[in-house]
Amino acid sequence: MSDLLLKMGLKIRELRKKRGLSQEKLAVKANISSKYVGEIERGEVNISVSVLFVIADALGVSCDELMETDHIADKAELVNKIHDFIKKADEESVKKVYLFIKNFC
Numbered sequence: 001m002s003d004l005l006l007k008m009g010l011k012i013r014e015l016r017k018k019r020g021l022s023q024e025k026l027a028v029k030a031n032i033s034s035k036y037v038g039e040i041e042r043g044e045v046n047i048s049v050s051v052l053f054v055i056a057d058a059l060g061v062s063c064d065e066l067m068e069t070d071h072i073a074d075k076a077e078l079v080n081k082i083h084d085f086i087k088k089a090d091e092e093s094v095k096k097v098y099l100f101i102k103n104f105c
Contacts, residue, residue: 023037
């Protein structure tokens with residue numbers, strides 16, 4: 001499995017979930033099978049440019065946004081980024097981050 005395919009699949013999953021879509025609903029909107037959506041999200045298959053376009057359209061984003069995978073990092077890197085943000089943030093922002101994490105996790 002290619003690292004790029006996995007990162008793009010994770011980006012698709014992230015956007016799908018942000019929009020409150022199940023794999024099945026995304027599949028219907030993109031006119032592909034839900035099994036294929038799962039394989040894409042797990043980075044198990046190469047997808048064609050045409051499928052990339054229909055998924056982007058179904059999610060309401062550009063293909064460029066689907067291919068922006070730099071934001072995905074491993075847990076240690078994400079923790080460090082959060083820590084750096086919190087160190088620089090004012091007290092009110094730190095409280096908001098804390099409440100968000102507490103309620104989200």
